[in-house]
Structures are given as C-alpha cells and as structure tokens.
Amino acid sequence: MSAQPTDTSLAFFRERFDLDDARLHGALGTALERRVDHADLFFEYTTQDAVSLEDGIVKSGDRHIEQGVGVRVVDGARQGYAHSDEITVDSLQLAARTARAISEGAGGKTAVSVCGGSRHDLYPVEQAPTELPVGDKVALLSEIDAFARSLDPRIQQVMASLVCVHKHVLVAAADGVLVGDVQPLARLNVQVIAADGGRREVGYEGAGGRFELTRLLDPEAWKPQVREAVRVALLNLEAEPCPAGTMDVVLGPGWPGVLLHEAVGHGLEGDFNRKGTSAFADKLGQRVASEGVTVIDDGTLPGRRGSLNVDDEGTPTRRTTLIENGILVGYLQDRLNARLMGMAPTGNGRRESYAHLPMPRMTNTFMLSGEDDPEDVIRSVDRGLYAVSFGGGQVDITSGKFVFSATEAYKIEGGRIGAPVKGASLIGNGPDVLTRVSRIGSDLELDHGVGTCGKDGQQVPVGVGLPTIRLDQVTVGGTEG
Amino acid sequence: MSAPLEGREAVARALERVRAAGADQADALLVEGDSVEVRVRDDEIDVVKQARERVLGIRALVREGPGFRSAVTSTSDLAPEAVERMADETAALARATAADPAAGLPEGGFADDLPDLALIDPDDAGLSVEARIDAARRAETAARAADPRITNSQGAEAGSEAGRRVYGNSEGFIAEYATASHGVSAQPIASQNGSMQVDYWTSVARRWADLEDPAAVGRTAAARALRRLGGRRIATTRAAVVFEPSVARSLLAHLAACVGGGAVYRGASFLAERMGEEIASPKVNVIDDGRLPRGLGSKPFDGEGLPTRRNQVVEGGRLATWLLDSYSARKLGLASTGNAARGAGSAPGAGPTNFWIEPGAGTLDEIVADTPRGLLVTSLFGHGFNPVTGDFSRGAAGLWIENGRPDRPVEELTIAGNLLDMLKAIDAVGSDLLWQGRVAAPTLRIAEMTIAGE
Numbered sequence: 001m002s003a004q005p006t007d008t009s010l011a012f013f014r015e016r017f018d019l020d021d022a023r024l025h026g027a028l029g030t031a032l033e034r035r036v037d038h039a040d041l042f043f044e045y046t047t048q049d050a051v052s053l054e055d056g057i058v059k060s061g062d063r064h065i066e067q068g069v070g071v072r073v074v075d076g077a078r079q080g081y082a083h084s085d086e087i088t089v090d091s092l093q094l095a096a097r098t099a100r101a102i103s104e105g106a107g108g109k110t111a112v113s114v115c116g117g118s119r120h121d122l123y124p125v126e127q128a129p130t131e132l133p134v135g136d137k138v139a140l141l142s143e144i145d146a147f148a149r150s151l152d153p154r155i156q157q158v159m160a161s162l163v164c165v166h167k168h169v170l171v172a173a174a175d176g177v178l179v180g181d182v183q184p185l186a187r188l189n190v191q192v193i194a195a196d197g198g199r200r201e202v203g204y205e206g207a208g209g210r211f212e213l214t215r216l217l218d219p220e221a222w223k224p225q226v227r228e229a230v231r232v233a234l235l236n237l238e239a240e241p242c243p244a245g246t247m248d249v250v251l252g253p254g255w256p257g258v259l260l261h262e263a264v265g266h267g268l269e270g271d272f273n274r275k276g277t278s279a280f281a282d283k284l285g286q287r288v289a290s291e292g293v294t295v296i297d298d299g300t301l302p303g304r305r306g307s308l309n310v311d312d313e314g315t316p317t318r319r320t321t322l323i324e325n326g327i328l329v330g331y332l333q334d335r336l337n338a339r340l341m342g343m344a345p346t347g348n349g350r351r352e353s354y355a356h357l358p359m360p361r362m363t364n365t366f367m368l369s370g371e372d373d374p375e376d377v378i379r380s381v382d383r384g385l386y387a388v389s390f391g392g393g394q395v396d397i398t399s400g401k402f403v404f405s406a407t408e409a410y411k412i413e414g415g416r417i418g419a420p421v422k423g424a425s426l427i428g429n430g431p432d433v434l435t436r437v438s439r440i441g442s443d444l445e446l447d448h449g450v451g452t453c454g455k456d457g458q459q460v461p462v463g464v465g466l467p468t469i470r471l472d473q474v475t476v477g478g479t480e481g
Numbered sequence: 482m483s484a485p486l487e488g489r490e491a492v493a494r495a496l497e498r499v500r501a502a503g504a505d506q507a508d509a510l511l512v513e514g515d516s517v518e519v520r521v522r523d524d525e526i527d528v529v530k531q532a533r534e535r536v537l538g539i540r541a542l543v544r545e546g547p548g549f550r551s552a553v554t555s556t557s558d559l560a561p562e563a564v565e566r567m568a569d570e571t572a573a574l575a576r577a578t579a580a581d582p583a584a585g586l587p588e589g590g591f592a593d594d595l596p597d598l599a600l601i602d603p604d605d606a607g608l609s610v611e612a613r614i615d616a617a618r619r620a621e622t623a624a625r626a627a628d629p630r631i632t633n634s635q636g637a638e639a640g641s642e643a644g645r646r647v648y649g650n651s652e653g654f655i656a657e658y659a660t661a662s663h664g665v666s667a668q669p670i671a672s673q674n675g676s677m678q679v680d681y682w683t684s685v686a687r688r689w690a691d692l693e694d695p696a697a698v699g700r701t702a703a704a705r706a707l708r709r710l711g712g713r714r715i716a717t718t719r720a721a722v723v724f725e726p727s728v729a730r731s732l733l734a735h736l737a738a739c740v741g742g743g744a745v746y747r748g749a750s751f752l753a754e755r756m757g758e759e760i761a762s763p764k765v766n767v768i769d770d771g772r773l774p775r776g777l778g779s780k781p782f783d784g785e786g787l788p789t790r791r792n793q794v795v796e797g798g799r800l801a802t803w804l805l806d807s808y809s810a811r812k813l814g815l816a817s818t819g820n821a822a823r824g825a826g827s828a829p830g831a832g833p834t835n836f837w838i839e840p841g842a843g844t845l846d847e848i849v850a851d852t853p854r855g856l857l858v859t860s861l862f863g864h865g866f867n868p869v870t871g872d873f874s875r876g877a878a879g880l881w882i883e884n885g886r887p888d889r890p891v892e893e894l895t896i897a898g899n900l901l902d903m904l905k906a907i908d909a910v911g912s913d914l915l916w917q918g919r920v921a922a923p924t925l926r927i928a929e930m931t932i933a934g935e
Binding site: 051054057058059061062063064065068077078079080081082083084086098101102134138142156157159195198199201242244245246275277279355391392393396397398401403404405422424425427428477478 | 526527530532533536554556563574577579610634635670676677678747749812826827828860864865867869874875876893896898899931932
C-alpha cells in the first residue's frame with residue numbers, strides 16, 4: 001500500500017520549500033493577528049506538459065512549472081487574499097499581512113493547532129503522467145495521425161494533443177486542518193477536419209481522467225476514440241441546416257449531461273444562493289424537476305476528471321444529492337458560504353490555482369437512470385431533435401437562461417432517427433427545463449473525461465453524466481424557419 | 482536558495498544556457514505583473530486581492546535539415562539554478578519532437594524603433610487599494626440608487642494590473658515595454674414580479690484617469706438590467722438584427738479568429754480559401770493596428786520581436802490580409818504582419834492586436850429608428866460558433882423593434898446564420914465605436930437572420 005496522498009504532499013512541500021510546522025504556524029499567526037473568522041494557506045506546485053501534433057508532425061513539446069502560495073483571511077463575508085509565486089518565509093508573512101488588511105477589528109489571537117487528513121485515495125498512480133518519457137507521447141500522436149488518415153481519404157487535417165498535469169497541493173487552516181493531495185490528470189484530444197467538394201467539417205473526441213497514463217496509450221482505447229472523431233466529421237459533411245423553433249428533444253446518454261451542469265448545477269452553488277442572486281434561491285424543498293429526476297454531484301468517483309480526494313479548502317469530497325425525485329434538496333458549498341448559510345460544507349470549495357480564491361464548484365454532476373428503454377424514448381417523439389453530443393454551454397445564473405450548442409444531432413421523424421443536422425443550439429430556463437423531462441432511460445453514462453468549467457474567470461476540470469432523456473417542447477435554435 | 486533572477490538578466494541567462502545546451506536558435510520572454518482587485522457588494526468590501534507574479538518562458542529551436550525541432554517551457558521559479566535546469570530541459574525536450582521546416586525565428590527585421598504608445602501612466606503607481614475600493618463602492622451605490630427595482634447585486638469591481646514584458650532572442654534582439662490596465666465594472670440585479678435580471682457594464686483603460694466615472698458605469702449597468710425586466714419570448718421568425726457595440730464586438734472576435742494565420746493554414750477557418758474575395762458588405766472596413774496610442778491591444782513589438790503595424794484586414798468588404806506570425810507566414814508562403822501573440826508559457830501564434838470595424842454613420846438610436854421590424858440584441862451568450870464552417874447559433878436577449886421603436890424586452894431566443902452570410906448582409910455600420918477590450922465594434926445591423934423562439 002502506498003503512502004496516503006496527504007503524507008506524500010506534506011513530505012514534498014517540507015523537502016522542497018523547507019516548510020515546517022513552525023513556519024506554517026507563523027504565517028497563520030500573522031494572518032490571525034486581528035480577530036477574524038478564518039484564515040488559510042494554499043500551497044501549490046504543478047508540473048504540466050503537453051505534446052501536440054498537426055500537419056502530420058509533432059512540432060512542439062512544452063513543459064510548465066507553476067508554484068505559489070495563497071493566503072486568505074475571512075472576516076464575516078469579507079475575504080482578503082494575497083498570493084505569491086515565491087514560497088518563502090518572507091513572502092508568506094507579506095501575503096498574510098496583506099490578506100488580513102480587510103479586517104478592521106481589534107487584536108485577539110486564535111489558537112493554531114495542526115492535524116487532519118483525507119479519507120479518500122481515489123487516484124493512486126504508480127507513475128505521474130508528466131514522468132512518462134516524451135518520446136512515447138510523440139510516438140502515440142504520430143500513430144494517431146496515421147490511423148485517422150487511413151480511415152478515410154476525406155480526412156484533410158489531424159490535430160492531436162496529449163496534456164498531462166501533476167499537481168501537489170497543501171492546505172493549512174487556522175482551525176487545525178492540515179491536508180495535502182497529489183492530483184494526476186491527463187487528457188488526449190483528437191480533432192479532425194474532413195473536406196468533400198467545397199465543404200469542410202470538424203469532428204472531435206477526447207478522453208481523460210485521473211489515472212495511469214498507460215490507459216490512454218492503449219490502442220484498444222485510442223483507436224475507438226480516433227474512429228469517433230472521424231465518424232463525426234464525416235457525418236457533419238452530410239448534415240442539413242437545423243430547423244428552428246419549439247420541439248420535443250431527446251438527449252443521448254453521457255456528455256449531454258452538460259445540460260445539468262449549465263441549467264441547474266451552477267444555480268445550486270452556495271454563493272449565488274446565499275446572495276439571493278440565483279434563479280434557484282429560496283427553492284429548497286420545492287419541486288424543480290419532474291418526478292423520477294434525481295441529480296447528484298459526486299467528487300468521490302475513482303479516477304474521474306472531476307473527482308478530488310479533498311477540495312481546495314481541505315474538506316473531503318462526498319456525494320451530494322441536489323435534486324431527489326424532482327425536489328430540490330441540496331446546494332454545493334464551500335466553507336465560507338456553508339458557514340454563512342448555517343449549512344455543512346460539501347467538499348465543493350475549488351479553485352483554479354493558488355492565484356485564485358476558492359468558490360463552490362461542481363465535481364462530477366449527473367442524473368440517475370430511470371426505467372425507460374432508450375429506444376422507446378426516441379420512438380415516443382413524433383417530430384423533434386435527437387442531440388448526442390455538445391460543444392459548450394453557458395448560463396445566466398440570475399435569470400436562469402441557458403444555452404448550449406450541439407455538435408452531433410439528428411432530426412426525429414415519426415419516432416425514427418432521421419437526417420443529421422448542424423448548427424443546433426438549445427435554449428431554455430434552468431428552473432423550468434427539468435420539469436419538461438417526460439422519459440428517463442435506463443442507460444446512465446458518464447462523459448469521457450474532457451469537461452472544463454469556467455466561473456468568474458477560473459477554469460476547473462469537471463465531469464457530467466446523463467441517461468437518455470426526453471424533454472418536452474424546448475426551443476431549438478437553427479437557421480431553417 | 483539564491484535570489485531570483487530579474488528582468489533582462491533572467492532573459493539573458495536563459496538564452497545563454499539554452500544555447501549552451503544545444504539550441505541553435507532560442508528566445509525567452511519574461512512577464513512580470515502586480516495586480517490589485519477589489520469587489521464591493523451591499524456597500525461592504527467583499528474581496529480584496531493582491532498579487533505579484535512573474536513567469537519566464539523559454540523556447541529552444543534545434544536545427545535539423547531545412548527546419549527546426551522546437552519546445553517551449555515556462556517556470557515561475559526564477560532562482561538561477563531553476564532557470565538553468567529549465568533551459569536544459571527545453572533543449573532536451575526539443576530534441577524529442579519532429580523537425581518542422583516552417584519553424585524558426587524571423588529572418589530579421591526586428592523592431593529598432595520602440596515608440597512610446599502610452600501604455601502606462603507613471604502617476605498611477607501611487608494609487609492605493611482604497612482608491613479602488615472607493616471606485617467600486619461608487620459604482621455599486623450609483624447602480625443601487627438608480628431605481629427601487631434594483632434590489633440586489635453581484636457587486637461592483639475595480640482593479641489594476643501593471644507590469645512589463647522583456648523579450649530577447651538568439652539573434653541579439655532584446656527589448657522590453659511596460660503596460661498597465663485599469664477597470665471598473667458593476668453587475669446589478671433588477672427584479673419585478675418575482676423574476677430577476679442581471680446586467681453588466683464596464684470601463685477599461687490604460688490610464689486610471691481615462692476610466693469612465695464609476696457612478697456612470699453603475700448607472701449604465703442598472704439601466705441595462707432594468708430594461709430586461711418583463712422579457713418575453715417571441716414566435717420563431719426572420720427579421721433584421723441590430724447589435725449594440727458591446728455585443729457587436731463578439732462578432733468581430735469571431736472574425737479575428739478566422740483571419741488568424743493558424744486557423745488559415747490548418748484549414749480550420751471558413752475564410753481559408755477566400756483571400757481577395759468579397760466576404761462582407763461594402764460598408765465593412767476592418768483594421769488591425771498594434772500601435773494605437775493607449776490601445777488595449779497595443780505593443781511596440783510583437784511576440785517575436787517584430788515591429789507591430791497597421792494592417793487593413795477587410796477593405797470595402799474585400800478580404801485583404803491575414804494576421805500572421807512568422808510561422809503561419811512561412812506555412813502560407815507570405816510574410817509576417819507583426820501579429821505574433823505570445824504568453825510566457827506558449828509558442829508564438831498569430832492573433833489580433835487592436836482589431837476593429839471602422840465606424841460609419843449613425844448612432845445606435847438612429848439605426849434602431851430606421852429599422853421597421855427586428856431585434857436589438859443587448860446580450861449574446863453560449864459558444865455556438867464553428868470557425869471551420871462559419872455556422873453561428875447563439876443565445877440572445879434584447880428589445881423587439883416595431884416601427885423603429887425598441888419597446889418590448891425579449892429573451893430566451895437564439896439567433897442563427899452563417900458568419901459569411903451575416904457579414905455580407907450588414908446594411909448599417911454605426912458611428913459609435915466602443916472600446917471595452919482590444920476587439921471593438923460600433924453598432925451593426927444585419928438585414929435578416931433566423932430568430933428562434935416559441
């Protein structure tokens with residue numbers, strides 16, 4: 001059995017930056033010299049590397065090291081934050097003094113005791129993804145290029161990249177939390193452009209997660225991925241303009257779960273609800289979805305892109321039910337918003353890096369399976385749209401309006417899948433859209449590990465999942481009136 | 482640990498070491514910055530954030546045959562031993578990639594005049610955190626005071642960044658410039674009959690003194706949120722679409738991406754085969770100019786040390802030039818246009834500097850008054866633009882125009898078309914060019930688009 005991630009991370013920072021308990025106590029003590037509610041330190045050391053291919057050659061490799069510490073002081077709802085890319089005693093003290101400048105109150109020390117640990121070990125890896133020899137990564141991309149081009153002469157361009165991250169984090173908080181984590185993350189992207197006559201279309205398929213990199217390097221894994229990207233590009237060469245208007249929509253399983261992420265997930269984040277700025281504010285205990293709809297956020301799924309042993313405030317992640325059988329039952333919380341709302345933290349306090357404040361964020365967000373046969377769900381629609389894959393989406397938290405764009409979609413005519421359509425987008429209202437769910441398939445799938453969520457300028461990796469579902473009367477944006 | 486390297490010394494040390502490690506050509510970029518950001522909400526300080534950041538990027542080019550193998554690394558650890566270790570790794574990493582005949586530094590022509598583009602005002606160095614708190618507070622207070630229906634707020638923000646970029650390469654070029662940017666913004670929430678609407682306004686400038694009055698920013702944001710109240714859906718239709726300058730600029734951003742050399746040589750732009758052709762209405766002139774004084778995208782030299790310049794991208798509707806760095810220029814058999822964009826952690830790539838559509842005639846109000854029936858778009862969201870095909874389909878909200886009067890708020894709509902058809906159908910270009918970033922546009926009207934609703 002390998003060492004716990006906390007121990008590994010603690011040892012890493014102790015050795016690399018000479019960070020002993022006395023220094024952590026010292027910085028926290030400075031941050032806490034005035035009476036405040038909370039203070040914490042977030043240390044990070046991240047190695048990221050990437051190789052990328054286009055025009056048939058792996059033309060560049062890159063490697064980046066990012067290190068730093070962020071010091072936060074919280075007083076009521078106020079937060080002071082300072083960060084530095086130097087991890088030294090001086091910079092820690094300076095950051096701590098800057099951060100505490102938000103609090104005007106008189107002095108009074110809070111005791112600092114250090115203990116703690118993480119319960120999970122969700123992504124133990126033998127070899128960090130950034131440690132695999134670059135030659136192996138280069139060879140993989142060249143094979144992918146040749147394979148994609150061999151599948152169809154209409155494939156004109158292949159762009160592939162392999163991005164690997166190895167991140168050490170350590171959180172030390174004034175209430176005694178001292179917890180670290182070591183977070184591997186890898187992602188393989190394959191994008192192809194197919195051309196036929198004057199027409200050009202793109203196909204993309206990605207895969208990734210927090211696991212041994214060898215999993216992505218296995219031809220049994222990457223060949224189907226490449227075939228998928230090629231299939232989508234060729235399909236889109238045949239796609240017709242999308243009809244516009246209100247119609248019944250069937251979403252396929254897996255990645256279309258991005259609907260949950262945009263339409264309801266963001267609106268259930270604690271900060272927006274504490275401030276009363278979410279369209280879901282004050283709806284706890286009310287019906288927000290059809291009967292049978294249960295939506296979960298779960299940061300504890302082994303090896304998933306959205307999973308974490310602990311969040312970026314040191315709280316162990318967990319499985320949180322957001323909507324149970326159509327009723328809103330939970331919010332996603334970080335420490336600050338949980339405290340101010342009198343709720344418990346849910347392990348959803350996340351940040352992009354040491355240069356950012358934590359906020360409530362999703363991990364892996366999905367809807368549980370229902371009982372319908374997925375084929376019956378499609379057969380139930382007379383005239384509508386079957387959307388299988390999406391590009392990206394966006395939501396206005398306050399009005400609840402969301403939009404997202406399909407990258408693979410088909411007309412449904414007389415209960416059967418018809419011609420592929422391009423340029424489809426779905427638009428709707430978050431608190432309303434899940435009340436339009438009329439069928440839930442038995443085929444929950446999680447996405448392939450490519451999701452990135454942006455909030456307030458911060459990007460974090462996330463996962464989504466969905467069974468096949470039918471939504472009644474949704475607005476579809478297209479060009480055909 | 483030794484003291485971190487600074488400025489030109491860091492760049493010079495990295496270049497020397499990466500050459501010694503086997504790079505035939507190399508360049509290095511140091512980006513340093515200090516930032517302060519504050520947010521005020523409910524008249525209380527919500528967040529105060531301060532930071533100092535530095536990152537050094539190193540690129541190694543190892544000659545093979547007619548081309549180079551290359552790699553890019555970056556580090557925020559600037560201790561001399563860390564920089565040297567990174568330089569060694571960069572050269573080693575480059576040797577693992579394949580030779581690319583189009584790779585390499587520019588063949589010469591590095592910037593020898595470095596005009597002062599007024600990208601920083603030394604007087605702003607003394608601004609306190611309190612000055613930003615005061616600006617944010619004034620913006621929020623003005624927004625909340627604008628109308629009793631402004632009941633809540635996502636807060637108001639004010640902030641500044643100041644720093645410098647030092648770039649050097651193995652051809653002997655080394656130069657630096659300092660920049661700053663300041664901003665103030667407000668995001669108030671209006672509510673009525675249990676439904677809420679948020680909107681946003683911002684002012685961004687190189688000098689603190691050039692920012693719009695924070696109270697005016699707050700009032701504009703409030704007026705924008707208020708006019709969305711009571712928004713309805715409309716039936717799916719085809720009609721004229723007027724874009725306010727603050728949303729028209731996102732159409733220009735799509736165009737900028739599609740005239741960038743990278744998208745063109747990859748065949749990933751719907752314009753790739755259309756150089757010299759009519760791609761827009763004759764009313765459309767698009768400029769990219771990296772030397773606009775105080776421009777938010779200005780720089781005296783680009784990410785490869787070449788002088789920036791003015792390029793007319795679209796001339797009377799005709800596509801006249803791509804935006805190129807030296808790599809995409811070689812791929813296309815052309816010359817760089819001085820448009821290499823570069824972050825410390827990335828290889829150069831072609832991108833816009835200050836990119837705008839030249840103003841025409843008429844204000845937003847005049848163009849709306851001249852529109853018998855259509856949609857005035859005040860908000861666009863979602864990511865529904867495909868650069869390979871030009872297909873555009875995004876979420877929209879705004880005001881419905883009937884007989885020239887924008888009286889009825891509408892929402893939960895999508896507007897869709899192909900960007901090429903949309904550019905050709907532009908039948909009004911306003912005089913009201915608005916800079917909120919490095920890509921800017923005046924009011925634009927497209928004669929007809931599909932608007933999807935109920």
